[in-house]
Amino acid sequence: MLYDLSLHMGYAYDAPASGARHVIRVMPLSLPDRQRLVAGSLSISPAVDERTAFLDFFGQQATSILVRAPHDRLDIRMQARVMVESQPMTADLSPELAKLPEELAAVWSVDAASPHHLAAPSPRLPREPEIAAYARELAGPGQTVREIAMALSARIHRDFTYDPEATTVDTTPGEAFRLKRGVCQDFAHVMIVALRSLGIPAGYVSGFLRTIPPPGKERLEGADAMHAWVRVWCGGTMGYVELDPTNDMPAGSDHIVVGYGRDYSDIAPVIGILKGYGNQKTIQAVDVVPVS
Incomplete structure (x- = not known):
């Protein structure tokens, strides 16, 4: 799909605000064999005083900016054309859980x-005994790693309610687990801690999720903002499998990858510091349109 x-x-x-320095990861x-960035551009307003592009440890394209002058708003706009290959599920070649440590x-x-x-554990994802107990209920003897991951994705989708008002970007996986509500970031964090x-x-x-559904299908949740899902290592033979617990589906041609990390802190779309006071309002608008 293009x-x-x-x-x-x-x-x-x-x-x-003034003296604002940010790192942006949205491209x-x-x-290889997954998706190709055909073209992309990133524009920032107001005009920046410094701008540097670099690759972070996980290979994600990042842009560092500095705005010295006082400004009452910051606007970041990205446009891109991306070719995404279909990712059919293959035979389960993952080991049984007991053999994974080897x-x-x-x-x-x-x-x-x-x-x-x-x-x-990683910066945003400490050990959570409640989530660990939840995961053990699904890990029966003889099950493969992929079977467990897919069962966990399905259970989170069933047990949790998608609710953009229930959590914030700083909600911990333990808090989201007790609420049984949240957004894609929460679903992904809970699943990662469990695994x-x-x-x-x-x-x-x-990444991004297609906003226009195929004919006859319902629109997928999480499509009006950047999306998040989970990457699971299924052993040396099978490698990584990507699962979307928000929609209980494998990541496929509707999922467009921006970056990989240990948790949200590694690939937050925008991080940084600035000098100022008071509150701020944030808006985010995403459009993913198939090209005929």
């Missing part, structure tokens, strides 16, 4: 794709 993407992220400040990746120990690499980065508690490496995927 898509045209547009993103607008706007911040309006009660009082002018889709080019991934396969993980055989991985000596610690590069960006290494599952070792996704096996332990890691079983010894299954899992990480966070940030």
